[in-house]
Amino acid sequence: MEPFHTHTGILAPIPRANIDTDAIIPKQFLKRIERSGFGSFLFYDWRFQSDGTPIPDFVLNQAPYSSASILVAGPNFGCGSSREHAPWALLDYGFHVIIASSFADIFYNNCFKNGVLPITLPETDVEALLAQAQAQPGFTATVDLREQTVTTASGQSVHFAVDPYRKMCLLEGLDDIGLTLRHAAQIDEYEKTAPFAVAHA
Amino acid sequence: MARPQTLIDKIWDAHVVREQAGEPTLLYIDLHLVHEVTSPQAFEGLRTSGRKVRRPDLTYATVDHNVPTTDRALPITDPISKQQIDTLRANCEAFGIPLADIHSRDQGVVHVIGPELGLTLPGKTIVCGDSHTSTHGAFGALAFGIGTSEVEHVLATECLQQTRPKTMEVFVFGQLPSGVTAKDLILGLIAKYGTAFGTGYVIEYRGPAIVALSMEERMTVCNMSIEAGARAGLIAPDDTTFAYLQGRRHAPQGADFEAAKQRWRQLCTDADAAFDARIEFDAQTLVPQVTWGTSPGMGADVTGRVPDPAQMADPVARRSAELALAYMGLTAGTPMQEIRIDRVFIGSCTNGRIEDLRAAAKVVQGKTIASHVKAMVVPGSHLVKEQAEREGLHDIFVQAGFEWREPGCSMCLAMNPDVLAPGERCASTSNRNFEGRQGRDGRTHLVSPAMAAAAAIAGHFVDTRQLA
Ligand code: SF4
Numbered sequence A: 001m002e003p004f005h006t007h008t009g010i011l012a013p014i015p016r017a018n019i020d021t022d023a024i025i026p027k028q029f030l031k032r033i034e035r036s037g038f039g040s041f042l043f044y045d046w047r048f049q050s051d052g053t054p055i056p057d058f059v060l061n062q063a064p065y066s067s068a069s070i071l072v073a074g075p076n077f078g079c080g081s082s083r084e085h086a087p088w089a090l091l092d093y094g095f096h097v098i099i100a101s102s103f104a105d106i107f108y109n110n111c112f113k114n115g116v117l118p119i120t121l122p123e124t125d126v127e128a129l130l131a132q133a134q135a136q137p138g139f140t141a142t143v144d145l146r147e148q149t150v151t152t153a154s155g156q157s158v159h160f161a162v163d164p165y166r167k168m169c170l171l172e173g174l175d176d177i178g179l180t181l182r183h184a185a186q187i188d189e190y191e192k193t194a195p196f197a198v199a200h201a
Numbered sequence B: 001m002a003r004p005q006t007l008i009d010k011i012w013d014a015h016v017v018r019e020q021a022g023e024p025t026l027l028y029i030d031l032h033l034v035h036e037v038t039s040p041q042a043f044e045g046l047r048t049s050g051r052k053v054r055r056p057d058l059t060y061a062t063v064d065h066n067v068p069t070t071d072r073a074l075p076i077t078d079p080i081s082k083q084q085i086d087t088l089r090a091n092c093e094a095f096g097i098p099l100a101d102i103h104s105r106d107q108g109v110v111h112v113i114g115p116e117l118g119l120t121l122p123g124k125t126i127v128c129g130d131s132h133t134s135t136h137g138a139f140g141a142l143a144f145g146i147g148t149s150e151v152e153h154v155l156a157t158e159c160l161q162q163t164r165p166k167t168m169e170v171f172v173f174g175q176l177p178s179g180v181t182a183k184d185l186i187l188g189l190i191a192k193y194g195t196a197f198g199t200g201y202v203i204e205y206r207g208p209a210i211v212a213l214s215m216e217e218r219m220t221v222c223n224m225s226i227e228a229g230a231r232a233g234l235i236a237p238d239d240t241t242f243a244y245l246q247g248r249r250h251a252p253q254g255a256d257f258e259a260a261k262q263r264w265r266q267l268c269t270d271a272d273a274a275f276d277a278r279i280e281f282d283a284q285t286l287v288p289q290v291t292w293g294t295s296p297g298m299g300a301d302v303t304g305r306v307p308d309p310a311q312m313a314d315p316v317a318r319r320s321a322e323l324a325l326a327y328m329g330l331t332a333g334t335p336m337q338e339i340r341i342d343r344v345f346i347g348s349c350t351n352g353r354i355e356d357l358r359a360a361a362k363v364v365q366g367k368t369i370a371s372h373v374k375a376m377v378v379p380g381s382h383l384v385k386e387q388a389e390r391e392g393l394h395d396i397f398v399q400a401g402f403e404w405r406e407p408g409c410s411m412c413l414a415m416n417p418d419v420l421a422p423g424e425r426c427a428s429t430s431n432r433n434f435e436g437r438q439g440r441d442g443r444t445h446l447v448s449p450a451m452a453a454a455a456a457i458a459g460h461f462v463d464t465r466q467l468a
Helices: A086-092 A105-112 A123-135 A164-171 A176-181 A184-193 B007-013 B039-049 B079-095 B110-116 B131-139 B148-157 B182-193 B215-228 B239-245 B253-262 B317-330 B354-365 B382-390 B393-400 B449-458
Strands: A004-013 A070-073 A097-100 A117-120 A140-144 A149-154 A156-157 B016-018 B023-027 B031-034 B059-062 B124-130 B140-143 B159-162 B166-173 B202-205 B233-234 B277-281 B289-291 B299-301 B343-346 B374-377 B425-428 B445-447
Touching: A070 B079, A086 A105, A097 A123, A097 B317, A105 A117, A123 A149, A149 B159, A176 B148, A176 B159, A184 B023, A184 B299, B007 B140, B007 B202, B023 B031, B031 B110, B031 B148, B039 B079, B039 B148, B059 B110, B110 B124, B110 B131, B110 B215, B131 B140, B131 B215, B131 B233, B131 B239, B140 B233, B140 B393, B148 B159, B159 B299, B166 B182, B182 B215, B182 B289, B202 B425, B215 B233, B215 B239, B215 B354, B239 B253, B239 B299, B299 B382, B343 B354, B343 B449, B354 B382, B354 B393, B354 B449, B382 B393, B425 B449
Parallel strands: A004 A070, A070 A097, A097 A117, B031 B059, B031 B124, B124 B140, B166 B202, B166 B277, B202 B233, B343 B374, B343 B425, B425 B445
Antiparallel strands: A004 A140, A140 A149, A149 A156, B016 B023, B023 B159, B289 B299, B289 B445
C-alpha cells in the first residue's frame, strides 16, 4: 500500500445521503477476478445510460470534476453490502480521500485496508465543502494526515479525528499484512505450540 | 483460583499471538477455508506483493458458489463462472493449497465439507471469506466470516487483527417438541429477537434443548447466527461432538484422538463465568416456522397468519413489513398454510446434510409433488450425495418428482443457473430471504427440510406435525 501523508486534489461533490455500495459499484461487475479495473464501473448507473453512453449531468462526466481525487458526499456513505469492490472502484478511478459526515462501518474499514482515507467531518463543514466545490469547479483542498487537517484552496482549515492505529498504518503505508509480518517472530513462536492447529496433508 | 471464563474467552486466549495496548489483537487462525468467489483478488494481492501462503497445510479450498449442479461431465457454460473456478484451481496449484475440485469426491459447500472431512475441530479458530462460516461453531470452534483483504491477510500471515468480541449466552430450555426442528429453533429465535440481537457479540448456545441436538442440527443453528447479527455462534463440544468426529479423515486418529478428546473436554464455559449479555428461549412451545417477508426475522408459526403492518407500532417495522408484503405478493391476514408455492429448494449449508435429506425423504416417501410445483434437492456435498444414494433417498425424491442434483450452493444464492423466475414463490431450506436473493423478483420462504418437503407435496405450506 502507498503511504499516505498529504494529498492535494480537486473536490467532486455528490450531495446525496446514503450512497450505497450498489450505487458505487453495481453487482454485475463483481464477477471480475482482479482487484483492479473497477474504476470504469464506478457509479456506473449514475454515470452511464444502459447503452453505455455517458450521462452529461453527472458530476464525474464534467471537466474538471472528472479528474477529481477527493469525493465529498452526504451522510452514511458506503452503506449496503460489504463488497470490497467499492473502495477498489473508488481508488481505481482516482479517489484517495472521501469526505462525509458519517460512513457505514464495513465500508469505512475497507477503505483503510485499501489506502483510501475516509474523513468524517461535522455536517456543517461538509456542507461548506460541497457548496464551494459546486460553486467553483476545480476547487482544491489539501489533506494532511499527520496534522489531521483539511485545508481548502481558499485557506480555511478544519481538523478531523482518526484512530491513531489506523493513522499510523496509513502514514507508514503499511497494509495490515505488512504490519502483521513485522511480528513474524512472534507468529513463529506461537506456532511452536499452536495448541489447536492441526496440519492436514 | 483462576477467574471463571466463557468458552469464547478460552478459545480467544489460546490464540493470542500478540497483544499490545492501542492495537488490535493478533489472533492465530487454525483453519482457513477458501472458495472461488471471494479469493481471486486475495491471491492477486499476494502475487503483486511477492508474498507466499504461510500455511498451505492449514488452508483448504473447494468450489461451491458458482458451480453448476447439473451433469458435471458437461462443460460450464457461463464463461465468468468457469473463469472463477479455473482461477481458484490455478491459485491452489501455484500456492500449494489442497483443493476439493469440481470432480473430487470431497467437493461440496465449504461449510458442509469442513466438518465431514474432520477439518473442523473443537477449539480451532476457523475463517472463510463467507459469512456463514459461523456453522463450524457447532463443534466448539470460534468460526467467522471475513472480507477479501482479510482472506489475503490470513493467507500471508495465518493471523488476523481482531478486537475481542463481546459474549452472549443464548440459553434454550426445555426440549424441541416432536415435529419441530433445529431450523425452526433458529428461525423462531430470530423472529422473536430480531436480526440484530447478536450484533457485536459471539453467541454461545446453551441449555438442555441445545445439548440434545445432533451435530448436524447444531450446525443448522450456528449457521444462522449471522442472520441474528452475530459474527459467530458456538456450542461447547461434548460426547455428541466427539462421536461425530471419530474416524473423520483429517481428525486426529487412535491415541491422538483420545488425547485430543481430553483437551477438548476443557472447552466449556466455567460455572459462574459471566457473559456480557444473556437471553432465554423456550423450546417447548415452538411451532414449525415459515418466513413471510424479506428478512430472516420476518417469520411466523405455520399455524399463524401473514401479519398486518397496520398493527405494528414501530413505524420502521411497519414500513419494512409493507415493503416486504408488496415484494412477496402477500396479503395481511392470509393463513400461512394457504400460501401456494411454485418451487422447492432443499439444500445449502444450513440444511443440505444427510439428516436434512433423510427428514425430507421421510415426508416425501411414497407421495408425489403437486403438479404445479417444481422441486429440487441439492446435496450439500458429494459425500452427502453418495450417502443418500446408498440409502436410496434419491429414488424416493426422484419418484416423487424432485430433481436430484450435484452438490453446490445452487439456489441458496442463485449465482449459478439455479434461479427463480420473477414472481415465483419458493419454499427454501436456505438461510436468506432477501429481495432478489434467489433471482430477481423471486419470493423466498425459509423453512426446515421437512416443511419444504411437505409443501412440495401439498403445493402450499402445511404443518408437518400433523403428518406423523
Ligand atoms: S450454501 Fe448459501 S449461505 Fe451457504 S455458503 Fe453457499 S451461498 Fe453461502
